[in-house]
Amino acid sequence: MKIINCPVNGARPLQEFAYGGPFRDMPDPATASDAEWGDYVFNRDGAPGVKREWWYHLASGVWFVAERDTLRDRFLKTYLYDAGDQAND
Amino acid sequence: MPLGLLRFAMSKKHPEPRMFREPDALKAAYDVVIIGAGGHGLACAYYLARDYGITNVAVLEQGYIGGGNTGRNTTIVRSNYLTPEGVRFYDESVRLYKDLSEDFDLNLFYSERGHFTFAHTDSALSTMRWRAEVNKHMGIESEVVDRDTIQQACPELDLDCGGHLPVMGALYHAPGAVARHDAVAWGYGRGADQRGVEIHQKTRVTDIRVEGGKVVGVETDKGFVRTGKVVSAVAGFTPRITEMVGLRTPITIQPLQACVTEPLKPWLDTILVSATLHVYVSQSSRGELVMGSALDPYELHSTRSTLDFTESLSGHLLDMFPFLSEIKVNRQWAGMADMTPDFAPVMGRTPIDGFYLDSGWGTWGFKATPVCGKTMSYTVANDREHELIEPFGLSRFENYRLVGEKGAASVGH
Numbered sequence: 001m002k003i004i005n006c007p008v009n010g011a012r013p014l015q016e017f018a019y020g021g022p023f024r025d026m027p028d029p030a031t032a033s034d035a036e037w038g039d040y041v042f043n044r045d046g047a048p049g050v051k052r053e054w055w056y057h058l059a060s061g062v063w064f065v066a067e068r069d070t071l072r073d074r075f076l077k078t079y080l081y082d083a084g085d086q087a088n089d
Numbered sequence: 090m091p092l093g094l095l096r097f098a099m100s101k102k103h104p105e106p107r108m109f110r111e112p113d114a115l116k117a118a119y120d121v122v123i124i125g126a127g128g129h130g131l132a133c134a135y136y137l138a139r140d141y142g143i144t145n146v147a148v149l150e151q152g153y154i155g156g157g158n159t160g161r162n163t164t165i166v167r168s169n170y171l172t173p174e175g176v177r178f179y180d181e182s183v184r185l186y187k188d189l190s191e192d193f194d195l196n197l198f199y200s201e202r203g204h205f206t207f208a209h210t211d212s213a214l215s216t217m218r219w220r221a222e223v224n225k226h227m228g229i230e231s232e233v234v235d236r237d238t239i240q241q242a243c244p245e246l247d248l249d250c251g252g253h254l255p256v257m258g259a260l261y262h263a264p265g266a267v268a269r270h271d272a273v274a275w276g277y278g279r280g281a282d283q284r285g286v287e288i289h290q291k292t293r294v295t296d297i298r299v300e301g302g303k304v305v306g307v308e309t310d311k312g313f314v315r316t317g318k319v320v321s322a323v324a325g326f327t328p329r330i331t332e333m334v335g336l337r338t339p340i341t342i343q344p345l346q347a348c349v350t351e352p353l354k355p356w357l358d359t360i361l362v363s364a365t366l367h368v369y370v371s372q373s374s375r376g377e378l379v380m381g382s383a384l385d386p387y388e389l390h391s392t393r394s395t396l397d398f399t400e401s402l403s404g405h406l407l408d409m410f411p412f413l414s415e416i417k418v419n420r421q422w423a424g425m426a427d428m429t430p431d432f433a434p435v436m437g438r439t440p441i442d443g444f445y446l447d448s449g450w451g452t453w454g455f456k457a458t459p460v461c462g463k464t465m466s467y468t469v470a471n472d473r474e475h476e477l478i479e480p481f482g483l484s485r486f487e488n489y490r491l492v493g494e495k496g497a498a499s500v501g502h
Contacts, residue, residue: 001396015397019387035487042339042430042486046328048390071390
């Protein structure tokens with residue numbers, strides 16, 4: 001069974017978590033061009049690598065950030081969101 | 090024929106010609122390089138050679154022929170999709186599949202079974218009606234049927250699914266079929282090979298060289314080859330290839346798992362699908378139940394299998410067929426599905442001159458193999474999209490013209 005380290009609840013089984021998509025910066029919708037907005041809405045960095053992602057602990061309602069190797073499915077780091085963080089996309 | 094087998098016992102050498110030649114080394118240049126020797130790549134090579142006389146073609150494969158998603162799907166062929174674009178495209182594929190065994194002189198075990206997609210809720214039933222009407226309008230055999238019809242076709246089924254998710258009706262698609270998936274790749278591969286195409290297995294593309302917005306060649310682990318045209322038909326490896334040419338796409342990779350049970354006497358002659366229970370099941374010509382479920386819930390570039398998958402799939406299968414509780418799972422595996430936001434493929438030319446994509450095949454690629462070969466070879470030979478794939482261009486995401494194919498497999502409705 002796969003175990004994820006929730007920053008609030010500690011080590012919990014994967015079944016208690018939901019994937020929330022990649023951690024990304026949103027361009028300002030008021031000033032972004034159609035092309036920039038389309039790129040933000042649809043395009044992704046699909047190649048494997050260490051990515052920063054949103055994860056959610058269903059049982060306790062905690063959203064947090066995980067750094068995960070998407071090639072080997074290893075969670076390298078999990079922590080609560082800090083508004084000063086940089087997006088990786 | 091059995092007597093003919095004696096030759097294999099008597100002779101030290103293999104007495105039959107091999108399916109494929111093994112070319113020694115890469116040439117310095119090819120007219121077209123196709124990345125990926127799965128069904129799609131080999132079909133493209135086959136039709137390029139057969140229909141357009143383009144035979145100076147190399148198919149480069151990092152593993153072995155048909156070892157990717159071609160050999161990992163649950164072999165279902167059907168065309169009862171939701172959008173007119175999708176229905177038109179997949180129906181051409183079904184039409185091609187029907188003649189393919191004869192075309193190849195190779196038995197694909199193409200077997201029309203009839204395909205039921207269950208509705209367990211009112212909203213699912215209304216989507217089925219919508220699909221059936223679109224299908225009928227496009228001339229496809231497709232209709233909504235009631236519980237009695239389902240029970241007649243499959244008397245073993247518990248229509249109430251243990252009482253918690255009763256089947257209310259189904260979308261029935263008579264031409265729904267299964268086929269031997271690796272034979273499809275072999276047939277296309279042999280046909281292409283006989284016409285002069287070189288298939289290089291265990292040859293990995295490490296980079297694609299682009300100069301002035303135009304493809305000039307590919308770098309491989311066996312050296313550089315010059316070419317002006319590269320077709321990427323690599324399913325779950327697509328993002329790694331598009332990264333080489335600096336192309337951004339919406340494609341993300343999620344594993345799709347499947348499994349088979351031990352062989353049973355033939356009892357299930359239809360294909361049954363329940364999107365709500367996340368089950369699709371058919372019985373292979375060897376007697377195994379071939380089963381799949383939903384996508385794994387997060388991005389992963391791996392073909393690992395999980396116990397979660399077999400547990401949840403078995404649970405749902407037992408809701409439908411309680412009598413299977415003693416049956417063992419024989420094998421399980423996974424493929425890397427290249428998913429798109431609208432469940433439609435990404436095909437055709439790209440902003441890079443000479444770089445063609447046959448991608449975004451997610452959970453619906455096997456059934457499209459012949460038509461992809463046809464349309465991609467047309468696109469490469471004429472440097473212009475075939476009309477059937479015009480709606481599937483990469484530019485649709487820039488132009489906000491998505492396809493919205495909710496008839497795709499493993500997709501909830």
